[in-house]
Amino acid sequence: MSASIKRIGVLTSGGDAPGMNAAIRSVVRTCAFHGIECMGIYRGFEGMIEGDITEMGPRAVKNIVNKGGTILKSARSKEFMKPEGRLKAFQSLKKNGIDALVIIGGDGSFTGGMVFNKEFGFPVMGIPGTIDNDIFGTKYTLGYDTALNTVVEAIDKIRDTANSHNRLFFVEVMGRDAGHIALNAGIGAGAEEILIPEENLGLDRLLESLQKSKASGKSSSIVVVSEGDKIGKNVFELKDYVEENLPEYEVRVSVLGHIQRGGSPSCFDRVLASRLGVKAVESLLEGKTNFMVGIDCDVIQLTPLEQAVKGKSKIDEELVRVSDIMST
Amino acid sequence: MSASIKRIGVLTSGGDAPGMNAAIRSVVRTCAFHGIECMGIYRGFEGMIEGDITEMGPRAVKNIVNKGGTILKSARSKEFMKPEGRLKAFQSLKKNGIDALVIIGGDGSFTGGMVFNKEFGFPVMGIPGTIDNDIFGTKYTLGYDTALNTVVEAIDKIRDTANSHNRLFFVEVMGRDAGHIALNAGIGAGAEEILIPEENLGLDRLLESLQKSKASGKSSSIVVVSEGDKIGKNVFELKDYVEENLPEYEVRVSVLGHIQRGGSPSCFDRVLASRLGVKAVESLLEGKTNFMVGIDCDVIQLTPLEQAVKGKSKIDEELVRVSDIMST
Amino acid sequence: MSASIKRIGVLTSGGDAPGMNAAIRSVVRTCAFHGIECMGIYRGFEGMIEGDITEMGPRAVKNIVNKGGTILKSARSKEFMKPEGRLKAFQSLKKNGIDALVIIGGDGSFTGGMVFNKEFGFPVMGIPGTIDNDIFGTKYTLGYDTALNTVVEAIDKIRDTANSHNRLFFVEVMGRDAGHIALNAGIGAGAEEILIPEENLGLDRLLESLQKSKASGKSSSIVVVSEGDKIGKNVFELKDYVEENLPEYEVRVSVLGHIQRGGSPSCFDRVLASRLGVKAVESLLEGKTNFMVGIDCDVIQLTPLEQAVKGKSKIDEELVRVSDIMST
């Protein structure tokens, strides 16, 4: 282990995601395990600039493994985008005797970390935390599995009312520009059709599919729409469009919204968070920097931050095919 | 028990609500218990007109006590609003040998039942099924308790993300013109402010309340808005209004939507449904008609349908006061 | 309002129950609302003796309305049963300037409070917190509704596996000497048979009932057994007994255990806790003492502590009858 790292700072940045608390806990306890200190930085880079930093020992993170959100909070920081802001941030870290930084967040936060490292040579390690699962270098991001469960449970409830009234529901889910949540939760919820940005379904194909459903005896239908879908209409416009073209359908819309961001993390996310936290701290102690810890083939691995922020995680064509077959 | 009732028909009408299936099960099994037959009528009054009716014995309702939605489905019926439609409906019932009718639904469905009874002298009994809890004559309607739990669980998740980002969330909940869901779930979720139709809060009072919250150290806030609220702006307009007038607040909106209508019923709703079903069937067997079974002071009671459809269930002022004190 | 009460102490005692935290929050915020101070006493009467007491303002109870357990903890106190112990406790309260006491717990805790009041004339008010719902003077105790939901959800899961394998499950639930949980959750879960202390079912009747079930076509069965049931055998012995006498049944046992005590409180429990907390504080401010706040006919009311600890809450015979009819 590197002798030079004696105190690691940890922050959460970008959109919050379930599992971030479990990751903070893992970083804190791994530091304690290795006999080094850990400091929590509040409100992401903004708090780093302001010096809103506090010591965190193992007892400070008790009982948070199962909590959604992040006890360190998160905030946007316009200051950090300017060199003066980053200089202040660096000075805060130095003033607190922090040697290295763990950033739990998405690619936006990693970009900030990369720039910071370039300017000050400060060791940084990234842990991918976002429900969108759209970061290159990791098969799963923290919060994604939990969000999938939140979405299928919500759609299960919507299905009850759709079935009772023989209705068609358009359900919009999060994902930014990626269709992972829509595709997986769509399969999990038995959706008729799934609209994701990566596949250009087209309105004609959608109408055709819905007509076929009615014909084959299906009385209720769910169409899951990713928020980044590029079909050209939002869910409300899709509702109108379908009601005009297929008048036998009674259509409703549900935008699941921010319930997808919160909630107690699933066991998978808690374990993943714990594993990633250990790897992040131990990589820093080994003298490594500018990596994102991630998981692939169930092995915890490192990906250079440049690749993590540039690349995109691809949609599995096999999954798209499975979703089509399941709609039979 | 009345010797003339030998076969009872049961239907679900209006918006679906969790607990309807448990009520259907209760009606079916109470009939069997008393040695009379039961027939399920699909899709409310529409199915009654079409004769979409089937025998239902105790095994037909196994394993539905915990299911949301309604296995008998529900549908609007324009036909039933016309005398010709209702005549066809009456003939369907006669053709199937049905002597009496149990209607599980809201006041709209009860009105239909009352008219039907007036025209044909056909015995009808109502079971209040709606998440809005706005029917006079019963302290709780089927589905209300479940919806309250669905709402607080959803707001708990939103709270996670509100806390992480120090944000204000406007959360719109169902209730038609009543504020029961908003008021109770608002208290349960620790909402800062609750906007219900029965109380005219006013925009100034809302801004004042939010300013006070910030000043007292609260970093995140939830404002629960009933869909029937008369403050003059919908949730999206409220968001804009607050962001203009209180720029230090970052505001988001969440419309919970149809998840509130579905889901596995709570224990309370399952037990209530079972008790109401027994009372409905046994009241018909006693020769009673034109009543709604309901609960008050934990006693199952009967309310004449005319009163049930006219009156409104009042908001508890004590609860409004409690919600104010809790926002301290 | 009484001018003499300026600082109220609050503690949780006895078995924990979901909703206790919401009650603590309500007491703290009602005190703040009335401009008086509140102090939290840790670990029940034991902490009171040790002076483990801290100030609690509105921000100290943020985000606990939806948490199970109790942030003030609970503990048995042998010391408090002795006059010397109670004297020390009284001195702790005096030393901290506490004028009145709110005790959140069960009848054991109320008894302690009554004795304390008799010895020192110290104003006490009780809030009923226990999942057993067996306290006279209140239709519902805090935690009961949540426990009912926990139990039916657990039995729903057991039902899945019972149905898959055509098995009979004996499920033991909590309740001390009362059958409320067993009876209500039994109805909610569609149990074949429910064994409660208040009704002496008898082994013959149980076998007969199970035989009838098989004959009528039921492939799986759940029998809910209250922990205080007096049938003479525990659940494991019942399993053996049934397997010997009805060899066609494959039997399993599940003791739900302590999951029944925890978990996020239901909306009902959160609202009840909030209402009871307000009433408790305001009753003390009105100069009242030695009462338990409770709910009946949806009205918050006061019951003298002597009655609350002596009386028992009766089983509703109507509910027993409903459970029989539902097993048809």
Next chain:
Amino acid sequence: MSASIKRIGVLTSGGDAPGMNAAIRSVVRTCAFHGIECMGIYRGFEGMIEGDITEMGPRAVKNIVNKGGTILKSARSKEFMKPEGRLKAFQSLKKNGIDALVIIGGDGSFTGGMVFNKEFGFPVMGIPGTIDNDIFGTKYTLGYDTALNTVVEAIDKIRDTANSHNRLFFVEVMGRDAGHIALNAGIGAGAEEILIPEENLGLDRLLESLQKSKASGKSSSIVVVSEGDKIGKNVFELKDYVEENLPEYEVRVSVLGHIQRGGSPSCFDRVLASRLGVKAVESLLEGKTNFMVGIDCDVIQLTPLEQAVKGKSKIDEELVRVSDIMST
């Protein structure tokens, strides 16, 4: 695609697991997608012998993707272990025109399938369904992820009461002879110590660990014990042992039991089930036989049944190490 397979039979066997219904649905719909027929065989090999077989089209499996248990039921079959039994089974399949068989179950069921194939040259394909996750050739078995979530949610509730009373809880979880559930759910629930069959912890080490916990300030503790653990004492004996040796600890036991087998499958299990079902049917159509479909590195793959039944899935040492670090 093979021209000879025109009708595929599907059955569920062994212990039920969440996701089995989603897998049945996937097999049925994949058959329909490829224009071939599908028949459901009830109660595993026992129903196959009895000819309890029925046609299953796409509408027969609607709304089961989110249901726990198995609509085809499962049963042990002593008959099938004898050649005469298997001959009858073969004749049932022939009589129903079934060309190939999909077996959803555990290694016991696969062994039965292998023998059957050896005797009659009948094409069989296995889908791993068991919560224990102990089958070689697949990183995840159907039902495992759901069971992990069920366990951490149960332990979260137990944690509430453990924290309230400063108690130590021994929680026994399923897993047969494998420690996967205990290890992963133990990490997810923040357990102090995890006892699994694969690691010989020893009683001294357990006591030492518990003493260290108390010393470091932890007030409540959870020890997760796998049902197959070989420490020499069952959970009740462990409780007594700890109470004798560490009298400052108040200990309770919870055996989670059969709730672990049921419940609505997680999104992960629903998607995995759908993917495995497609692969199973399409592999049979390609003329393959005697394989188990599984997942590794997120790729659906085939493992020869002999390997699947012989090998064991190993515990990840990295996870064991992470669990130790998290207990700091």
